[in-house]
């Protein structure tokens with residue numbers, strides 16, 4: 727059994743009820759994102775892929791907070807990383823409109839940095855692995871604002887939500903003696919909000935015409 731979180735006191739499928747239930751936020755984010763894109767004809771497989779990954783994040787995280795095993799941990803980690811990589815790929819290619827090679831360099835750098843930070847799970851209660859994604863979202867927020875995209879401050883709001891969610895993820899074990907449920911569930915809920923905001927930033931700036939490629 728892997729016991730990373732304050733709420734878990736022992737083995738058992740229902741040992742983290744609030745952590746598990748708060749994954750509902752990801753399914754709501756997937757549903758809200760789907761409503762956002764379903765009538766936009768210029769959005770192709772990209773919308774399905776990202777919404778599918780959000781649902782997978784919810785399933786993977788629910789399994790991890792229920793089974794708390796190594797295989798479930800991988801199901802928790804991999805969909806989040808895939809969502810980050812696919813989102814950054816589509817955002818840079820479609821909204822900032824960099825070319826394929828520059829976009830690939832940024833996505834590979836994000837993947838490499840995420841892999842490197844994974845070697846230090848003891849730092850910041852394991853939150854260090856999200857530092858590369860946080861750096862990317864800050865950069866995209868600045869570009870989004872100065873390029874006067876639709877909803878120009880949306881990614882700034884997303885960055886603030888991400889900072890807050892990382893804070894609650896990091897202090898989970900430290901506050902355990904004061905609050906027995908910990909604060910990891912707030913990481914889930916705020917990340918549901920974060921995911922919806924970044925999806926909105928991407929798809930309200932999506933090119934009106936589908937480019938054949």
Ligand SMILES: [Zn+2]
Nearest residue numbers: 787791910914
């Ligand atoms: Zn979690």
